[in-house]
Amino acid sequence: MLAKRLIPCLDVRDGKVVKGVQFRNHEIIGDIVPLAQRYAEAGADELVFYDITASSDGRVVDKSWVRRIAEVIDIPFCVAGGIKSVADAGKILEMGADKVSINSPALANPQLIAELNATFGQQCVVVGIDSFFDVASGQYQVYQFTGDESRTQKTQWLTRDWVAEVQRLGAGEIVLNCMNQDGVRQGYDLAQLKSIRDICRVPLIASGGAGTMQHFTEVFSTADVDGALAASVFHKGIIQISELKAKLIADGISIRP
Amino acid sequence: MAKLVIVDTGCANISSVYFAVKRLGVEPVISADAAIIKQAKRVILPGVGTAKAAMHNLAERDLISTLQGLQQPVLGICLGMQMLTAHSMEGDVACLGLIPGEVAPLNAAGLRLPHMGWNTLHSISQHPLLKGFTAQDYLYFVHSFAVVPSQYSLAQCHYGSDFAAVIGKDNVAGAQFHPERSGKVGARLLQNFLEWQL
Numbered sequence: 035m036l037a038k039r040l041i042p043c044l045d046v047r048d049g050k051v052v053k054g055v056q057f058r059n060h061e062i063i064g065d066i067v068p069l070a071q072r073y074a075e076a077g078a079d080e081l082v083f084y085d086i087t088a089s090s091d092g093r094v095v096d097k098s099w100v101r102r103i104a105e106v107i108d109i110p111f112c113v114a115g116g117i118k119s120v121a122d123a124g125k126i127l128e129m130g131a132d133k134v135s136i137n138s139p140a141l142a143n144p145q146l147i148a149e150l151n152a153t154f155g156q157q158c159v160v161v162g163i164d165s166f167f168d169v170a171s172g173q174y175q176v177y178q179f180t181g182d183e184s185r186t187q188k189t190q191w192l193t194r195d196w197v198a199e200v201q202r203l204g205a206g207e208i209v210l211n212c213m214n215q216d217g218v219r220q221g222y223d224l225a226q227l228k229s230i231r232d233i234c235r236v237p238l239i240a241s242g243g244a245g246t247m248q249h250f251t252e253v254f255s256t257a258d259v260d261g262a263l264a265a266s267v268f269h270k271g272i273i274q275i276s277e278l279k280a281k282l283i284a285d286g287i288s289i290r291p
Numbered sequence: 292m293a294k295l296v297i298v299d300t301g302c303a304n305i306s307s308v309y310f311a312v313k314r315l316g317v318e319p320v321i322s323a324d325a326a327i328i329k330q331a332k333r334v335i336l337p338g339v340g341t342a343k344a345a346m347h348n349l350a351e352r353d354l355i356s357t358l359q360g361l362q363q364p365v366l367g368i369c370l371g372m373q374m375l376t377a378h379s380m381e382g383d384v385a386c387l388g389l390i391p392g393e394v395a396p397l398n399a400a401g402l403r404l405p406h407m408g409w410n411t412l413h414s415i416s417q418h419p420l421l422k423g424f425t426a427q428d429y430l431y432f433v434h435s436f437a438v439v440p441s442q443y444s445l446a447q448c449h450y451g452s453d454f455a456a457v458i459g460k461d462n463v464a465g466a467q468f469h470p471e472r473s474g475k476v477g478a479r480l481l482q483n484f485l486e487w488q489l
Contacts, residue, residue, distance in 0.1 A: 036410045037408060074474070105313075108472065110431055132307065154340055155339055157407060157433040206405055206407070237403055237408070
């Protein structure tokens with residue numbers, strides 16, 4: 035039976051893993067390759083590396099760390115951040131990444147999703163969506179440039195509409211980052227994930243809000259997501275992946291031991 | 292003579308296959324040169340993307356007859372495995388025809404596609420490549436098309452329906468999952484391939 039995936043996310047800046055709260059105030063967690071290796075050995079099912087500066091400041095970013103990760107990692111990994119073209123994606127995949135995830139560039143040029151699909155296949159194309167619940171309108175809305183607070187802005191897309199559009203264009207997987215929950219460890223946004231699950235035919239990954247092991251049980255059993263992404267609870271050692279897996283198995287979730 | 296050659300199919304997962312073999316202590320050669328491929332002790336045919344594009348790449352590199360004539364152990368991975376069969380419905384393209392079989396859209400019976408993630412095997416045959424494998428082992432799959440089970444299936448996987456997870460005939464075998472991305476279990480398949488004596 036297909037297992038639900040536990041996916042530590044490593045935010046990368048200048049080859050270091052960092053973590054902020056609600057996308058701000060980044061602190062350095064550690065070096066990228068040993069951390070990646072440690073997670074693979076601890077039982078992570080997949081890793082996501084997110085270059086948090088790349089989308090927001092427009093510079094050419096050194097991605098040679100992708101190759102260094104590919105040398106040591108024997109589980110799948112995805113690279114996000116700053117991938118604006120088929121050529122950008124090709125370089126990352128050629129260095130050994132299994133998938134690329136695009137977010138702001140897909141909003142700027144939705145056709146990029148279709149081009150990546152046609153060139154590398156659907157399985158390589160992950161679309162990340164930063165979704166924020168707007169109290170005034172009572173709607174979930176898509177934000178872009180969330181790596182840099184000064185440039186973060188609301189798009190014209192409602193989250194539901196954008197989820198439908200990226201699937202139409204050929205996304206192979208969607209990572210839904212619920213910004214209201216990010217970094218505060220109060221639990222995944224179950225209501226939103228459940229509602230998006232109903233219209234998402236490709237694998238859906240929950241992101242934002244994991245604080246306790248019970249939050250993972252809830253997101254898998256309530257929202258039926260295919261994977262759960264988390265950062266700080268793993269980086270800070272609040273949750274051990276082996277203990278989390280044992281609990282999820284005991285709770286009846288399909289998990290790779 | 293290279294101990295192991297990874298065929299340069301122009302597809303994207305060549306680096307990860309290269310590093311996975313290297314982690315087992317063997318320095319592979321990546322090549323699209325027919326002479327080098329023919330002389331290798333073992334050959335890996337990697338592949339991601341679509342069957343049509345990958346077969347086009349092989350034709351462009353003039354490698355089809357070379358691959359069809361190999362006598363040493365050959366392992367196809369993911370799309371590389373699908374290319375070992377006679378035909379793929381993905382783009383309706385003729386494949387290498389080394390192992391009888393057909394690649395069809397995976398009948399996921401309403402489950403999400405692509406079939407992406409860690410899954411288990413069943414109907415595991417006694418074959419040198421599958422030495423040490425059990426139904427409790429998880430392997431990493433990413434695909435939407437699959438080889439229909441047949442007498443050449445060495446192991447199957449279930450996702451909505453059964454499909455061939457490992458196939459083999461004579462000196463040629465293939466795995467639908469990614470051994471280079473399947474942790475220690477995947478490394479075992481590659482190690483078994485390195486030790487496979489015909």
